[in-house]
Amino acid sequence: MKKVSTSHSRRATRLLALGTSLAFAVGLTATAAVAAPPTPPPSNNYPGSVPPWAGSRAKTGIPLSNTTVEGEIYLNLPDAGAAKAFATAVSTPGNPQYQQYLSPPDWIAKYGPAKTDVAALVDYLKGQGMVVTSVPASGLYVVFRGTVAQINAAFSTTEQTYAFQGQSLIGPSTAPSLPANLAAKVQAISIDQGRLLTRPSLATAGSSDQAQTSGKPVGPAPVDAPCSNYWEQNKVTVPAAYGATSFGTAICGYIPAQLQGAYGVTSPSTAGAGQTVAIIDAYASPSIESDANTYSQKNGLPAFKTGQYQQIVPDSRLFMDQALCGQPSGWQGEQTLDVEAVHGLAAAANILYVGGNNCGAGIDVAMSTILDQKLSTIVSNSYGYVGEAVSPNALMGMQNIHLQAAGEGVGLYFSSGDNGDEKASLGYASPDFPASSPFVTAVGGTSLAVGKNNDYLFETGWGTTRNRIVANPDGSLGYAGDLPGVFRFGAGGGTSAVFDQPDYQKGTVPAALANGYRVSPDVASLADPYTGYQVGISPITNDHSLNTGSYETTGYGGTSLACPLTAAQMAIAQSATDKTVGFANPAIYAAAKTAASGARDVMPQINPQAMVFSSPVSGNSYLVGTDKDTSLSTSPGYDDVTGVGSMTVPFATSIAGQ
Structure with a gap:
């Protein structure tokens, strides 16, 4: 490399x-x-x-x-069929060409x-x-x-x-x-200009909350629910729901040591050594390295060594299409989350950030910057379009970039989205692209419970519902509507309308779900912002000058979190096995068929899990339900919320070891 x-x-x-x-x-x-x-x-x-x-x-x-x-x-x-056949062969365990990748110049010359x-x-x-x-x-x-x-x-x-x-x-x-x-x-x-609606798959617990009066809290919430540092650290009494009257409160934001314990990182100081995780987003945070080092110091992580964090970004004067793309400040949280999530699990891995000059073609240029020189074998991409609502020919053109990555032995990881099946936005169900491409690994989402001793307790599919807790005229408490409440957000996924079912999904993805087409996601990791991840950031205060404010901590989630967590675990696995996985899906599905693979099959809970959340924005308190993701649903085996299951370091290592 x-x-x-x-x-x-x-x-x-x-x-x-x-x-x-x-x-x-x-x-x-x-x-x-x-x-x-x-x-x-x-x-x-x-x-x-x-x-x-x-x-x-x-x-x-x-x-x-x-x-x-x-x-x-x-x-x-010139020969797309041959390029696809080669990408499949070098990515499939047991094939004589497995991991016989081409260098960038050779792939370019041949295909x-x-x-x-x-x-x-x-x-x-x-x-x-x-x-x-x-x-x-x-x-x-x-x-x-x-x-x-x-x-x-x-x-x-x-x-x-x-x-x-x-x-x-x-x-x-x-x-x-x-x-x-x-x-x-x-x-x-x-x-x-449709591609300029590319957005980070980023979610926060209090985003879009609106106060009921004049933009200010209307008064003391009926229930005070201070956030918890671990699952059920704090519990509060609420009106009866799901057979209980007491629930734990939402997580303030897990810190690296908690996720290291939950996902099986056994040697934190050397995790990911010798590997480089590339991260692609639009624009660039002016404070990212300083923020990440401050974050590391506060959370017991080693600061970046000289050259461990590097970036290739355009001059800020060349940032384009900022209004349609959501401004540099709209992407700063994404870059910060990506960098600090990777460093939090794979502290010894190198990180290369490549920023696009916008959220359209600039993203492709950033990807080609990596692929044309093979600057990394793992690329985390926490962004996507609204469903597959991009011109069909362009979808196929972008897939050619994914073919190049697979042929060179570069694994592309894409977040599956945060709006479930996208029916509310499009009027029809659709997975998000690029996660729906057959030559990338789509990462779905879970809600994660970590115990007091950094131990894994359980996961549910990420599909959040909320019901506001209200005071009744007689002084008792109740809910503003019927349980489970309204859909808040959840992992993207579902059946593609464009891409045929790849061979690696046959026999694993239920035929009734696939109907002959690609289904996403492939794997999953923590995404629910109510059980999210703590990050440290100095927010951009002026999108023109890129001035930043004081360093602060906040909680983030979304499949934007799940994607870099998965990429970090693959870096740990490649470091441990001294192998380059490349496009991982054929190996993921093969490994998942083995009981000892380490994959966690995320299934519906016997007793529904819920949390209580008090919004600092609106002053309201809510009962937050889990595992209700629009038309998508978890089930034993493969499902369209979590794929074959939740990624763990043992699972990643079994994938790399094939």
Whole structure:
């Protein structure tokens, strides 16, 4: 594995900034002299490049012609079937090619698009006055920016504005097209802003709570429920529910020693030695290394050694699309959680953070930065789209990046999402992408109970319901509605509408659930913010200057937590076995069939588990139920909330040892 020095990190940051600046300069000087291109014939249209939300009912208007939109074109693999077969072979225990990975240059030479095809596409885009901002060494895609007028002319379409997910997005009203000499080489054209809705799968116990009066608590809560440091440290009396009148309170936020005990980390000081976990998010926290070291000092972890934490990030002046992407402050908590979760379990592992200049194509560029140099064999990705609501061709284009990772022996771990089956957002059930890709490991979520002695007690599927505790007119206490209450949030998952069922799931995933398609997640880990993880952060107070406030601690959850915890455990396993797992799913499903694998099958509890939570935001108190995740449900064996079960270090080691 090639290691990145601190000087290399700084140099990469400068080069990225310089390259992007030069690209913009070249594009701007060329714009005025460009004539409209000829209209390509209909046979070169890409109907699968129109996002599913770009329909007439959602249409709200026409954007200004000089509005700039980011685009990305994915090229076809010359032999996609061979690339998939190779990725499967090198990832499947028992196959003669198992773990016989290719180096990045060899994979690119054997399976990547021809350089002449990439160059022709770049020339075409520049010839239409658009700015080419990134072309990875793999040649899998080309990122560019152009005005609405330039995009309409170059792709013979009409960009319109649409209402989706509470945002006004630009997207094509008709299938984009390319000239015949380029069309045969291109798989997908992404010229919509839907990908800028990529968000971290991050959840906090008090997020979105609203006080009943003037934004302030209405008075003392009927029940005072101070948070607990371990399961049922504090118990309170509430109205009868689930056959009980006393429940423990929500967890303040587990600390590293508690999760080390719960997940079987036996040598904390050396856990993950010799491994690098890469983390991808949008933008970059200006205080991350300082925050992580302060956090480590307060929680008995070793501070980062020189060079143990490194990052490759764009200059903050080149951050793009901040409003649609949720601002750098909206991603800071994610990066902080990812780094401190990995370091909390695998304290000796190196961490490489690679930040995108936005939450769209910048994420792909960050991934290619890692893959084209194989800077790590484990990549944690705690973000996703709303279901699979991205143009179908683009889904397949992004899957080519996953194929490259598998062929090189790089394991990609993606959070499965925090909104259950997404039906409330989309009107239909859908797993989140990229977690639904057959060539990544999707990480679902659990609610975790850790005892007083850092011992594992139990887990349930992460599916949180809440019911407010209220005072009745006669002074007694009751609930604001029927139990279990309203769905709050829970692990994403379900059956893909796009990707066929991979062989590794056959015989494990119930046929009635799969119906011939990929089902996610594959594994799970702690995600419930009511049993969440404590982090330390100096919050960004100004998204323009990136000034930060004072260091503080808070609790986070979401499958954004489950994903780096799983990646950290795989780093510990690779360190212990001196093996590179790469794309882990075939090995995960094979290991899960063995009783001694160490996987924890997460099943419904005989007696429903619940907690009491007092919100510091609204002043309300709630009974918080578990294991009610929209249409998704836990069951013995595989299920669409936790996959084959909860990840543990022994399970990860059995996966790596095959």
